[in-house]
Amino acid sequence: MFLFIVKRLVLLVPVFFVVSVVVFLIIHLVPGDPIDNLLRAGSSTAQRVQIAAKYGLDRSLAEQYFVWMRRLVSGDLGTSIIQGRPVGALIAQNLPYSLQLGGAALLFSALTGIAAGVLAASFHGTKLDDGISGLILLGSTVPSFWLGLLLILVFAVWLGWVPISGARGWTSLILPVIATGIGGIALVARVTRIAMIETARQDFVMLLHAKGLSPAIIQVRHVLRHALVPVVTILALRIGWILGGTVTIEYVFARPGLGSLLIRALNQRDYPLVQACLLMLAMAVILGTLLGDIIQAAMDPRQREVRS
Incomplete structure (x- = not known):
C-alpha cells in the first residue's frame, strides 16, 4: 500500500x-x-x-x-496587481467560505444520494424505483445556477425563510448547499443503485439468503458495503468538482469565497490572482482523484494490484 x-x-x-x-x-x-x-x-x-x-x-x-x-x-503566489495584496492572503481569507460550502454540499449529496440509491435498489423494478430514478434523472440535468436562482425566488423572496445572499449564519448555507449538492445527489444515487443491483446478483448474496439472513441485513451489511467501492471513488472526485461548482453558486448567492474572488479577478484580468485560483481548483480535482484511488485501493486490494 x-x-x-x-x-x-x-x-x-x-x-x-x-x-x-x-x-x-x-x-x-x-x-x-x-x-x-x-x-x-x-x-x-x-x-x-x-x-x-x-x-x-x-x-x-x-x-x-x-x-x-x-x-x-518557493511558496510565493505573488501579489495581486489590482488589489496590491499578497495572493496567498486573499486566498486564505476567502478559502474557508468555499470549504465550508463545499464540505456541506459534499456531505449533503453523499448522505442523500446513498440513501436514495439504497432505497431504489431495495425496491428494484417497482414504481418506487421508477420514481426515484426519474427524480435522479431530473436532478442530473438541472443547472446549478438556475436552481440557485429558483431557490432564491421561492424560499428567500416569496416565503422569506432564509437570507437571500451573504454568509451570515448557518441559514445562509441552506440554499447554496442544495443548489451545489443536487447534481451530486443524482450521480451518487445512480452509482449506488447500479452497484447494489449488480452486487445483489453475486453468488455470495444468494448464499446469505440461503442461510436465512434478513433481507434488510443483507442489503445494509453486505451488499451496500461491497457497492460502496465505486461510490467512494465518485465522492472523492466530487471534492474537486464541488469546489469548482461553488464558483457560480457563490456568485449567484453573493457569498464570499474562492469563486467570487476568481470572478472578480477574471473581470479585472488580475493575472497572479486568477492563476492561483485556477491552479487551486485544478489541484483540488487532481487530489480528489488521488484520494479516491487510495481509498478504493484500501477497500479493494484487487484494485491496488491492477493499478500498481
Whole structure:
C-alpha cells in the first residue's frame, strides 16, 4: 500500500506542471490585460510601458511563466496587481467560505444520494424505483445556477425563510448547499443503485439468503458495503468538482469565497490572482482523484494490484 501511494504521488509532479502551463496560457491568451484597469483615461503610452515593466508584463510568456513557477515552488503566489495584496492572503481569507460550502454540499449529496440509491435498489423494478430514478434523472440535468436562482425566488423572496445572499449564519448555507449538492445527489444515487443491483446478483448474496439472513441485513451489511467501492471513488472526485461548482453558486448567492474572488479577478484580468485560483481548483480535482484511488485501493486490494 505504501508503494502504491508513493507511485501516485510521484505521478502528480508531471501532472502539476502540465496543469500549471495550461492555467498560465489560458489567462494570458485571453484578450485584455490588467493594465487597462490600472490606467486612468488619457494616460500616455509611456505610462502603460512603465506599468508593464513594473509587473513584468513586458517580458515574453516563457519568461513570465518561469518567474511565476520559480516563485510558486518557493511558496510565493505573488501579489495581486489590482488589489496590491499578497495572493496567498486573499486566498486564505476567502478559502474557508468555499470549504465550508463545499464540505456541506459534499456531505449533503453523499448522505442523500446513498440513501436514495439504497432505497431504489431495495425496491428494484417497482414504481418506487421508477420514481426515484426519474427524480435522479431530473436532478442530473438541472443547472446549478438556475436552481440557485429558483431557490432564491421561492424560499428567500416569496416565503422569506432564509437570507437571500451573504454568509451570515448557518441559514445562509441552506440554499447554496442544495443548489451545489443536487447534481451530486443524482450521480451518487445512480452509482449506488447500479452497484447494489449488480452486487445483489453475486453468488455470495444468494448464499446469505440461503442461510436465512434478513433481507434488510443483507442489503445494509453486505451488499451496500461491497457497492460502496465505486461510490467512494465518485465522492472523492466530487471534492474537486464541488469546489469548482461553488464558483457560480457563490456568485449567484453573493457569498464570499474562492469563486467570487476568481470572478472578480477574471473581470479585472488580475493575472497572479486568477492563476492561483485556477491552479487551486485544478489541484483540488487532481487530489480528489488521488484520494479516491487510495481509498478504493484500501477497500479493494484487487484494485491496488491492477493499478500498481
